[in-house]
Amino acid sequence: MSEPLIEVRNLRYRYPDGTPALEGVDFRLHAGETVALLGPNGSGKTTFVLHLNGLLRGEGSIRVCGLPLGPDTLSHARRKIGLVFQDADSQLFMPTVLEDVAFGPLNLGAGRTEARARALDALERVGMAAAAHRPPWHLSAGEKQRAAIAGILAMNPEILILDEPTTFLDPPGAAALVSLLRCLPQAKIVVTHDIGFAQAVAQRAVFFKKGTVAGEGMVPEIVNRFGWNGPPPERRGRP
Amino acid sequence: MHIPDGFLSTPVWTAMNIAAAPAVGVMARRAQRGFDHERIPLLGVMGAFVFAAQMINFPVAVGASGHLLGGALLAYTLGPAAAAVTMTAILAIQALVFQDGGILALGANVVNMALLGVLVAWLPYRWWGAGRWRRPAIFLGAALSVMVSAAAAISQLLLSGIPMPEAILGVSLGVFAVSALLEGAITVAVAGALETMQPDLLRKPAGGSFAVGALAGGAVLLAVVGVLFASARPDGLERLAEDIGISEQASALVATPLADYEAAFFEGEWLRKAAAGITGLLLIFGACVAWGRFAARKRSA
């Protein structure tokens, strides 16, 4: 098997006030696959993904696309990983959609013409080319999210990470997102509570519980094992 | 408190813009703190917060309510330089988008609210904010910031020759006093709530000798009150300038190369009034800088 795109070993992290957030997480992501991160609120899923591109720094080892993640390889990791946050409003901070999507390429050193071209191309791919010159507050939740994804795609990442992407989407919006994700060749990690969505896009699931990985496997198997789709399994044996 | 265009006389608004421009530049550099543009989102979002805070009403009396003005709270959470920059951005957006305050008058409004207001809010907190005088310090800082901004605005209006009969002056000052007390109360309440929720949002006051802090604050207050009274009696200031000989030398300086220039700008009259405005400001800034240095020397002694 080829080298994983992301390899995490024994990742540990404590919040500034000392509460443990991640207590020894191991994780691998291979090219072309989509992994769903499931688990209760506060189990560390979002905290975990923030480590992958160095926004948070914990203990343990992380390798991204062949290089160990450290202070001097941050830009490499951020070039390879595109992170889409839950609240698209915090991600679309420029005055127009086009300027926002071009933000990434400009930071990567592209000249103005090239950045503009890459931005328009990315908007085309997500079906938002018509909105290029509109301000972000004119967009619906689904449109904002697609613009945010375009902003990531314009940087040509190898990995996409989406944090709770269906939170503000209605069912048609979620379906549109599923189609879009299926067209994108990058390896993906999706943090989600939406089981239907997880089953539609992901092959593998990783279940987080209290800052550790409690189980890994195919999505339906994990869902059943942890009762993530209904009432908890009946307690048998001792009362 | 936002002065519109058309109110300030040319010497006054020119002097205020000349005073505000470099001061804002200095504050902008200090607010960046060598982190280039990293703090921009924080300051921008906090500016938006101040706007949104207008919507939350604090009950005062039957049928009356007020809202947070925000200069002091910004100072206690972002630090004085960043707060000054944020307030300037707020004033600019208010002037442009809401026509609340003029464009030529922007310098004056910036001096009153973003510079003086923030500085005067910060001083009591910086000196007395650690320890048991914390809440009175916050109350005093917030109240003073409103009063000083108002006093400075009134001074500028008086210096511009806006007729203000004693009755109007009295009522204005009264209204501002109530607004100042309300701002003090609101700021204390919000700062208190923030402390329970997320104490690290509030800055740590440097502390220091109570007496030095009192002297610093006293100097600033004296300067501001002095300017206010002097503005109400501009002849006094002009006579003072004449006595010192400034105005004659000034007109002589300017008259020589521009003797044949017809424009009204370059008469001694204009310079006297501009000198009055700038002198007042220099008094206040000078007082603060001097006490800052004095305090630093005292601490390292």
Added chain:
Amino acid sequence: MRHAVLDEWSRRSSPLHRRDARVKIAALLVFLVTVAITQANFALLGPLYLALVAAGFLWARLPLGGALGRATVVLPFSAVFAGAAALAGDPHRAVLLAAKSYLSAAAVLLLVATTPLPSLLRGFEGLGAPRFLLTVAQFLYRYLFVIWEEALEMRLAAASRGGAGRNRGARFQAAAGLLAVLFARSHARATDIHRAMLARGFNGRFELLEEPCLRAADALFLLPAAALPLALRLALGGAA
């Protein structure tokens, strides 16, 4: 929110909209200074200045009545001091105060209604405003509505939990708590924005996608726009 209308107006298209922001700012400043230094013969000059501004709105294909109506927002403040001046026996000054503040507000409104705010802010860089400050203002404008809506929702939620009816002190404290929560949320949002910036490779400076360039049409606009008010003032406004 009020500014939504202005925002929409600023994104329309017209010859005036297409002019460079710096040139429009320069024209505005000349106009404002001209109004400021006009003392004599205001009965004639005032309406002439107003006609210039009105012509601007018409050229920009904006609703004239609506625009001139918006500018009246400045009048309540002016009215107080105008009234004071009239009572003090100086009705001429009273009229001047009210009229000048209105004219200035209308002129500023014309500028903002024909220039999207981010472009306008960048235009001020030409006048020496620090880019740090301008970008703060840009972010402020971007999140103005977002935070405003959050505050609105919080206020509704608090009201539906029965905000009224308790004593004033409790309501005061409740409002303070609400503001504190809004503050903390805004602060957290700023952290999120910063993270989103870092995640896309931000390394300290905002790069601009467009560098505005001056065209012949801009110069052709600026000359008459600046000269007209000044000429009127010099011709009809007396010596000083």
